[in-house]
Amino acid sequence: MERDDIIEYSLHAHHSEEDGKKIRKKIFFVTALLSIITALEVAMGIIWGKAHIDVDGGGWLTIKLAFIVLTLVKAGYIIMVFMHLGDERKGLRYMILVPYVIFIAYLFFILYEEAVFVQFIKDAFAWVWS
Numbered sequence: 001m002e003r004d005d006i007i008e009y010s011l012h013a014h015h016s017e018e019d020g021k022k023i024r025k026k027i028f029f030v031t032a033l034l035s036i037i038t039a040l041e042v043a044m045g046i047i048w049g050k051a052h053i054d055v056d057g058g059g060w061l062t063i064k065l066a067f068i069v070l071t072l073v074k075a076g077y078i079i080m081v082f083m084h085l086g087d088e089r090k091g092l093r094y095m096i097l098v099p100y101v102i103f104i105a106y107l108f109f110i111l112y113e114e115a116v117f118v119q120f121i122k123d124a125f126a127w128v129w130s
Contacts, residue, residue: 030081033077037070037073041067041070
């Protein structure tokens with residue numbers, strides 16, 4: 001018995017060889033770019049681990065910020081390519097991405113405020129810990 005409710009989309013994909021080359025080139029580029037960023041993150045973790053950098057200084061903060069930026073670049077690129085958001089109109093892209101950017105900024109704000117509050121409590125009650 002043959003079902004008529006299943007549509008086989010692969011039979012309707014009529015790509016020329018030029019289109020196939022463009023698609024494969026884009027796949028190789030995306031794979032290479034994400035692999036390079038990941039290798040860079042791993043190399044940074046191996047070379048500049050906590051053992052090699054003053055944890056209390058600005059060097060460790062720079063490394064952490066570099067990890068965050070590289071991770072956000074990878075996440076944004078994955079969203080744009082694999083979730084096909086890069087093919088959409090600019091307005092739709094902004095409508096989807098801007099709330100996430102605002103949410104991440106809000107999380108950083110909360111982190112900062114809590115860190116300042118914890119330091120305030122430590123300073124206010126220093127006599128307890130001394």
